[in-house]
Amino acid sequence: MRLPDDLVDALGNVSSVGVITGAGVSAESGIQTYRGQGGIYDDEAEGDATVEALSAATLRADPGRTWRVVSELARRAVDAAPNAAHEAIVLLEQSLPRFVLLTQNVDGLHRLAGSRNVIDIHGDVLDTRCLACDERGRFTPAEVRALRNTPRCQACDGILRPDAVLFGEMLPEEKILRLHHELLEDVPDLVIVAGTTAIFPYIVQPVLEAAGRGRLTVEVNPEPTQLSEHVRWSLRGKAGDLLPLIANVVAEA
Numbered sequence: 206m207r208l209p210d211d212l213v214d215a216l217g218n219v220s221s222v223g224v225i226t227g228a229g230v231s232a233e234s235g236i237q238t239y240r241g242q243g244g245i246y247d248d249e250a251e252g253d254a255t256v257e258a259l260s261a262a263t264l265r266a267d268p269g270r271t272w273r274v275v276s277e278l279a280r281r282a283v284d285a286a287p288n289a290a291h292e293a294i295v296l297l298e299q300s301l302p303r304f305v306l307l308t309q310n311v312d313g314l315h316r317l318a319g320s321r322n323v324i325d326i327h328g329d330v331l332d333t334r335c336l337a338c339d340e341r342g343r344f345t346p347a348e349v350r351a352l353r354n355t356p357r358c359q360a361c362d363g364i365l366r367p368d369a370v371l372f373g374e375m376l377p378e379e380k381i382l383r384l385h386h387e388l389l390e391d392v393p394d395l396v397i398v399a400g401t402t403a404i405f406p407y408i409v410q411p412v413l414e415a416a417g418r419g420r421l422t423v424e425v426n427p428e429p430t431q432l433s434e435h436v437r438w439s440l441r442g443k444a445g446d447l448l449p450l451i452a453n454v455v456a457e458a
């Protein structure tokens with residue numbers, strides 16, 4: 206697998222990069238994606254029920270149902286390890302004076318791999334918040350594996366919720382502000398979007414903004430998405446194969 210020659214040439218002059226990731230970047234760590242082939246939402250029997258379980262309305266009405274799905278997502282996260290895609294993104298951060306990572310993933314693998322400037326816009330599936338007293342917490346992997354029903358707050362015995370964005374909820378204000386500042390106002394020289402179906406406007410907009418300003422834009426995905434016709438290079442392939450190629454060119458420049 207090779208990168209296009211004009212992309213290799215262009216990568217030599219980059220001094221800032223924004224990376225935007227979705228579930229496809231964790232696919233090679235063995236974590237199922239949400240949509241597309243084998244996606245958890247596309248499961249014939251359970252797909253729609255899973256989406257419903259991950260909604261704010263269900264958390265309020267039947268927190269145990271939400272926790273049955275969230276604890277399974279959390280178990281997959283703690284049983285997974287970062288893959289070459291996560292490591293390539295760390296190399297990009299170490300190689301350039303300015304880097305920002307906007308991830309939709311809640312599996313924590315980017316931070317585990319060593320990424321530092323991370324906007325985890327949907328939160329982290331191991332983080333918790335008490336519905337009664339707002340106490341914040343974080344499960345250990347052992348606590349995740351021991352989860353059997355709705356977890357309770359150690360401070361007040363109230364019901365805990367995952368500190369992750371559920372369907373029907375607003376995104377955290379401070380993360381939206383960071384996204385605006387680092388990806389929409391101070392647009393990086395290079396924006397890479399990898400492993401996402403790009404269905405949310407806050408994911409699409411930074412890529413379109415960069416393309417509109419003539420920045421380098423690269424998509425990495427085995428499948429086409431609605432962004433494919435808007436980026437300068439839409440590379441068909443796996444994040445674990447292509448992101449290391451890109452990171453190595455940048456690191457050696």
Ligand code: APR
Binds near residue numbers: 232310
């Ligand atoms: N490398 C790169 N991309 C891949 C790989 C891979 N090895 N395997 C699959 N993909 C691509 C798929 O082609 C698809 O475009 O990853 C994408 C996964 O899409 P989704 O499952 O929709 O995940 P994502 O885009 O992150 O979903 C966004 O939706 O339900 C919410 O909160 C959830 O964060 C999630 C958000």
